[in-house]
Amino acid sequence: MKTWQGISEFAAVAELHSFTAAAHQLGLSVAQVSRNIAALEQRLQMQLLYRSTRSVSLTEEGKLYLPHCQHLVASLRDADQAIQQRTQQPQGLIRITAPVYYGERFIAPLLNDFLQVYADCRLDLQLTNEQVDLIEGSYDVAIRLGQLGNPRLRARKLGSRRHFVVGSPAYFSQFGCPQNIDDLDEHRCFTGTVKQWRFQVDGKLETVRPESYLHCNNGLALRDAAIKGLGLAMLPDYYVTESLENGQLEEVLADFRQPDDGIWALYPENRQVIPKVRVLLDYLSEKLILEK
Known part of the structure; x- marks a missing residue:
């Protein structure tokens, strides 16, 4: 039949x-x-x-x-x-947006490597911490960090990031170390783009909105302030890993550390991902995992 x-x-x-x-x-x-x-x-x-x-x-x-x-x-x-x-060679222009610091440190170098492998592709990378509209801006991909919330977009997880509450040995020598999240009321805390700090307490997420001793929307500035002993910062791993390893910073409240959140590639909702974007996402996912 x-x-x-x-x-x-x-x-x-x-x-x-x-x-x-x-x-x-x-x-x-x-x-x-x-x-x-x-x-x-x-x-x-x-x-x-x-x-x-x-x-x-x-x-x-x-x-x-x-x-x-x-x-x-x-x-x-x-x-x-x-x-x-599956057999088409990726080619043509790919427009991408990514956060400034993460884009500079991780995404841009990987994209430069990508161009060496796929010479028929061209890239337009815009680094901004603003949540630009992919549809209106005609972007193929947006790299986003943390929590997602746009139902018009598809998401692919490329990796994860971990947050640390950190301060300098000099600060802890002067002010002591917080032993639980309630102790933060007695400490100088920094806030950035996100003014709330999340913790995991007895298996449940709790949110704390510390009084801001220093507020800045730049992670490097907050890290510098923490290294100089001005207070405590909550920052992702890619800002503080080196400083933790060399002793400039120390982690506190590790037992209450929030679950790792995501590093995402967002792209417009289509039935099929076009070859150049699919190959790029595969490339970024593989390389970011290897860098962990």
Whole structure:
């Protein structure tokens, strides 16, 4: 039984309201389109189209059947496209946005390496800490850190990051170390773009909004202030790992450290990711994991 016979032809005729236009779109003769739809109606034992010399319209059964056929045709087209893309060489312009510091330190060097491998690609990288609109800005990919919230975008996790509450040995010598999150009320705390600090207490997330001794929307500035003994900062690993290793900073409240959050690639909602973007995401994911 030729289960698929007539499906594409019926969907095309229903959408274009013309056997001639459907035949042209499908690369078939009008007679062949008509025969295949007739065979479909015969198999279903019901009429799907009203035909006249001037017009084509759907029967009630045709209206019910059409969305299912359109879904099948679209799925088949996506399957064909997906398998074809596996052999396509990525090429053309890719527009990317990323946070400033993370972009400078990690993303930009990897993109430069990517261009050495895929010479037919071109890149437009915009570094900004603003949450730019991918659709309006015509971006292919946005690198985002932490919590996500845009339902219009698809997300792929590229890695993770860990937050530390840190201070200098000189600060702890003068002011002591906080033993629990309630002790933060007695300490000088810095705040950045996010003014709330998250902790995990007895398996549950708790949020603290410390009084800001120093506020700055730049992580490097907050790290410098912490190294100089001015107070405590909560910063991601890529700001403080080296300073923790060389003793400039020390971690406190490690038992209450919040769960690691994500490093994400966001891209517009499409049925299939175009080859150049898919290859780029694969590349970034592999390299960022290796750097951990």
